[in-house]
Amino acid sequence: MTRQEKVTLILQELGYKPQTDDDGDLRIRYQMKSFYVLGTQSEENFLSVIFPQFYEFEEGEVTKVLAACNKLTRDIKLAKVYIDQTFKNVTASCEFFYNDEENMKVCLEKSLEILGLVRSGFVKTIRTFGE
Numbered sequence: 001m002t003r004q005e006k007v008t009l010i011l012q013e014l015g016y017k018p019q020t021d022d023d024g025d026l027r028i029r030y031q032m033k034s035f036y037v038l039g040t041q042s043e044e045n046f047l048s049v050i051f052p053q054f055y056e057f058e059e060g061e062v063t064k065v066l067a068a069c070n071k072l073t074r075d076i077k078l079a080k081v082y083i084d085q086t087f088k089n090v091t092a093s094c095e096f097f098y099n100d101e102e103n104m105k106v107c108l109e110k111s112l113e114i115l116g117l118v119r120s121g122f123v124k125t126i127r128t129f130g131e
Contacts, residue, residue, distance in 0.1 A: 002040075003040050003041070003042070004020070004024070004026070004040035004041065006101060006104070007026060007037055007040050007047070007104070007108070008020075008026060010101065010104060010105045010108060011026065011028055011037070011108065013105070014105070014108070014109060016028040016029070016030070017029075018037070021036070024040070024041055025037065025038050025040070026040060028112075030112050030115075030116055031116045033051065033054070033115075033116065033119070034051075034052075035049055035050065035051055035112060035115060036049070036050045036052065037049055037050075037108070038050060044097070045097055045098050045099065045104075046095070046096070046097050046098075047095070047096060047098065047104070047107070047108070048093050048094070048095045049093065049094045049095075049108065049111040049112065049115060050091065050092070050093045051091065051092045051093070051115040051118060051119075052084070052089075052091045053084060053086070053089035053090070053091055054089075054090060054091065054092065054118065054119045054122070055089065055090040055119065055122055055123070055126075056088060056089050056090075057088065057089070057090070062083075062087075064126060064129045064130065065083060065090060065126065066083065067129055068081075068090075068122055068125040068126045068129060069081045069082055069083065069090060069122075071125055072092075072118065072121055072122055072125060075121075076114060076117075076118065076121065077114075078094045078095075078096065078110070078111065078114055079092055079093070079094050079114050079115065079118060080092065080093050080094075080095070081118060081122065090122065092115055092118040092122075093115075094110075094111035094114055094115055096111065
């Protein structure tokens with residue numbers, strides 16, 4: 001069984017319906033949000049769960065957005081919140097190494113739980129910086 005098949009099976013066990021995109025990444029819906037699981041083609045026991053482009057901002061807001069990203073990355077264990085390569089959107093990720101399938105399952109579940117809270121936490125944080 002390939003790593004992609006293992007990850008797909010684990011996500012199905014957790015109650016999700018993963019779909020493979022054109023790049024070979026797995027897309028799932030969680031709390032009405034789209035998340036991607038990357039690294040299923042890698043040789044390492046390493047995966048990334050990505051919540052892409054969940055917040056769009058204007059050029060003049062960069063400092064405030066960077067401050068909010070920095071605060072959330074410090075405050076939320078396991079999550080990285082950052083401005084993506086477009087320099088117009090904020091993305092979040094949880095990256096982890098795992099030892100076995102049970103550990104992978106726990107880490108996937110925890111990553112989804114964490115990333116499910118990121119957007120609301122980001123919006124609250126950005127609002128406090130605007131005051």
